[in-house]
Amino acid sequence: MLEAVNLGCARGERRLFSNLNFSVTPGTLLQLVGPNGSGKTSLLRMLCGLLAPEEGEIRWRGENIRSLGEEYFSDLTYIGHRNGLKEELSSLENLTISAGLAGRGASHNEARNILGKMGLEGRENLPARLLSEGQRRRSALARLLSWSTSLWLLDEVLTSLDEAAVVLMKSLIEDHLSSGGMAIVATHQELNLSSGKFERLELATGIPGGAAPLGWAS
């Protein structure tokens, strides 16, 4: 279970949110919504440990993620705005290398299967710079399948994906939830999952200097 306790975030002079409390239990999808600049990306970066919380703390299975360190990283997959692909490397190389870096070396066949599932069949060996934006996104998302982690943190995951890929992504999230995984997704699109528990967290625009009003809907 992932818990956020009295979380607060300020970027520069601007207070984005404060006193944010929520928890995510296995099998739950938490969708982050809010206007641009309301702190969705900052919140996700905080949840994955890249950004230190200004105030409050984040607990994973009851322990502060700051003290868990690398142990926590082995439970999560984060896919941010930037795809994290090397332009010079092919999708296949990108996937096997990131699996290797995560300490779970994937064989070429395994990686090829996963890329096929993501709809990149026949393009596995093209350098990432020759792929379209949507294909690059698919290639980045292949990381979700190449090793299983219980917590997915996805930032604007559906942008530049075509309809088929959006449907595919939804089914991947559904499968993940039904196997007891958790996902936190920042997106403006409706996810409309047919299974799994669904919650929404609305981040309102921050008011300079003051605490942001916060909506909480289930």
Next chain:
Amino acid sequence: MFRWVVARDLKLAWRRRADVLSTLFFFVIVVSLFPLGIGPEMQLLRSIAPGVVWVAALLASMLSLGRVFENDYHDGTLEQMLLTPQPLYLVVLGKIVAQWLVSELPLVLMAPLLGIQFGLARNTLSILFVSLLIGTPVLSLIGSVGAALTLGLRGGGVLIALLILPLYIPVLIFGAGAVDASVIGASPLANIYLLGAALVLSLVFAPWATSAALRISLE
């Protein structure tokens, strides 16, 4: 893990050979300009050779430092590496080792050849080689701290030079000092040992400081 980082960076360097070669050419040309400019005065050339080669090596290493983390930072692979379940120390050390292999080792191998232009004796050339072999990893290690601190800043290149060049001074003094000693026929061992000590110290502290700087730069 460490192996993966090194292999990945070597592969990337191979796909971007031009970048790597430009550092080497810079070094070769800067060193070669001195004998051409000064003329065939063997005594003078012999006495300036250690300083010239070492200063050129420092400047060449500044050129390649900016690239250690910059590209990975922009395409998001660096934040992925920060989220791997292994100690960041190893990732950073892997990147530094790869940077040294790609940008510094060719300079070290080339240096004795360039030393011939300065009329250095054979045993001085071997001291030059050894001093660079021990000294350039220190440059890579110290430089990585600067590269991590200036990550994502505009005008980071100039800032890196201001931050790092003062820290390079001891390496320059001991490195050039070892070669100098050998030119005048004294024992270079004291300087070589000091370089070795600097290498051990920076090997312990630099990757750790770089990891901390990277965490700050990525916030």
